[in-house]
Amino acid sequence: MRTTILDGGMGQELSRRSASPPTPLWSSQVLIDEPDLVADLHREYIEAGADVITLASYTATPERLERHGVLDRFDALHDAALDIARRARDESVLADERSAVRIAGSLPPLVGSYRPDTTPERDAALASYRRIVERQAVGVDLFLCETMASIAEASAAATAALESGLPVWVALTVDDDRSGRLRSGESLADARAALEPLGIATLLLNCSTPEAIDAAWPGLLGASVPIGAYANAFTSVAALEPGGTVDALDARTDLGPEAYAERAARWVADGATIVGGCCETAPAHVRMLAERMS
Numbered sequence: 001m002r003t004t005i006l007d008g009g010m011g012q013e014l015s016r017r018s019a020s021p022p023t024p025l026w027s028s029q030v031l032i033d034e035p036d037l038v039a040d041l042h043r044e045y046i047e048a049g050a051d052v053i054t055l056a057s058y059t060a061t062p063e064r065l066e067r068h069g070v071l072d073r074f075d076a077l078h079d080a081a082l083d084i085a086r087r088a089r090d091e092s093v094l095a096d097e098r099s100a101v102r103i104a105g106s107l108p109p110l111v112g113s114y115r116p117d118t119t120p121e122r123d124a125a126l127a128s129y130r131r132i133v134e135r136q137a138v139g140v141d142l143f144l145c146e147t148m149a150s151i152a153e154a155s156a157a158a159t160a161a162l163e164s165g166l167p168v169w170v171a172l173t174v175d176d177d178r179s180g181r182l183r184s185g186e187s188l189a190d191a192r193a194a195l196e197p198l199g200i201a202t203l204l205l206n207c208s209t210p211e212a213i214d215a216a217w218p219g220l221l222g223a224s225v226p227i228g229a230y231a232n233a234f235t236s237v238a239a240l241e242p243g244g245t246v247d248a249l250d251a252r253t254d255l256g257p258e259a260y261a262e263r264a265a266r267w268v269a270d271g272a273t274i275v276g277g278c279c280e281t282a283p284a285h286v287r288m289l290a291e292r293m294s
Contacts, residue, residue, distance in 0.1 A: 003268055003293040006230055006276020007045035007053045008286045012251075014041060014056070025068055028060045031080040032073075038081075042088030044283040046101055049290025050276070053089070054104040054144055055136065057081035062128045063110045063120065075135065081106075082139040104169070105140035107132060107157040109147055112242030113207070114173060116150035116184040125153070129160035137164040146171040147207045147278075150184035151194050158198050169274075170195055171206035176236065178215035188219030196224050205229040207237075207278045210255070210263040217270060228274025229267045233260070233281055251280040257288035264289055 011027045017037055023029055030038060038056050045053055060077040085103050092101070110128050111118035119125060133143065143161035145168065148154035154170050161168040172191060175183050182191060195203065203223050205213045210231040220227045233255040240249055255263075264275040275293070277285045 001273055003272070004051050004228070004274040005049050005286060005290050005293060006228075006274060007042070007050040008230075008277030008281035008283065009232070009279045010038075010041065010054070010056045011058060012279050013282050014038065017041070025059045025064060025070070027056050027058045028065070028073075028077050031056060031060075031077055031084065035080060035084050039084045039088045039091070041283070042085055043092050045286055046089060046092045048283040048287035049294075050286050051100070052102045052104050052142075052144075052276070053085060054146075055081040055085055055106045055140065057106050057132075057136075058108045060132075061108065061110045062131060067111075074131075078132070078135040082136065086139060102141035103139065104142050104144040105133070105136035105161070105166075107143055107145040107161055109149065109153060113147050113240065114149055114183055114237050115242055116153060116182070118242055119150060119153045119156075122152065122156055125156035126160055129157050130163070133160045133164050137166065140166065142167040142169060142201070144169045144171065146204075147173045148182075149173050150182060151186050151191050152184075154191065155194055155198070158195060158200055162199055167201040168199075169202040169204060170200050171204035171230070173207045174205055174212050174216040176209050176212045178212050180216040180219055188216060192219075192223060200225060202226045202228065202274060204274060205231075207232045209234070210260070213267070214263075217267065221271060226273045228272040228276075229264070230276035230278045230281075231260075231263065232279040233277075234279060249279075255280075257284045260285050261288040261292040265292055268293060 015022045065071045145157035233252045235250045
């Protein structure tokens with residue numbers, strides 16, 4: 001079976017490329033201030049071999065926008081993310097094959113990454129995810145519920161996304177302590193029992209260290225849906241608080257494109273059919289993945 005290649009990190013890479021300092025709403029601000037920067041990065045991922053690119057709207061949730069007093073920009077930000085991704089796909093040098101490149105809608109943590117204790121109660125979470133889904137569904141090919149740190153968070157996002165009728169991919173973030181558990185402390189077995197019956201199309205692990213994904217991998221084996229992974233290259237995420245900025249985190253120096261592709265190849269050998277990169281990976285990582293998996 002051919003391996004599907006996801007794109008790599010957006011926020012960190014855009015931060016490196018921009019002359020502006022990062023803000024708590026970084027990936028949202030750049031959609032308005034530097035749309036060409038976002039389009040260029042999407043296009044580079046496509047040209048590197050990505051089969052799927054994800055909207056750059058990770059921080060444009062109702063909760064995050066309201067926290068910073070810009071909830072009135074919700075529609076404009078999501079419309080911009082959609083327009084930029086479609087433009088990048090259409091303008092790619094692979095234009096003759098652009099119909100094969102899929103655009104994934106982004107359903108991220110609503111309040112803060114890696115912090116399941118901040119997830120709104122179910123009705124409020126469902127309302128916010130439904131609002132995002134409604135705005136994005138007209139322009140995406142699938143929904144990616146990513147960096148889901150708890151069963152409750154993943155279930156709310158997946159439930160809202162499934163209402164669109166589009167394929168729904170769920171990516172869980174696991175604790176970097178290598179316990180193989182979600183950051184909430186819940187087991188992958190319990191997560192699978194809650195999520196697979198909903199009708200999701202794939203189950204992934206993401207935004208954890210490769211070592212944490214290795215430790216959790218046995219918990220995905222035997223899933224009723226295709227599985228995969230895309231790791232981050234942070235030394236630690238402990239310093240990031242809700243409302244904080246990404247410059248609080250440090251990148252590893254031992255996960256260049258070749259080293260990262262070697263990790264991903266092991267996941268593929270162990271059953272993954274979808275791999276990509278998360279924070280602190282770049283087009284060079286995706287290019288190496290595509291070459292290795294081909």
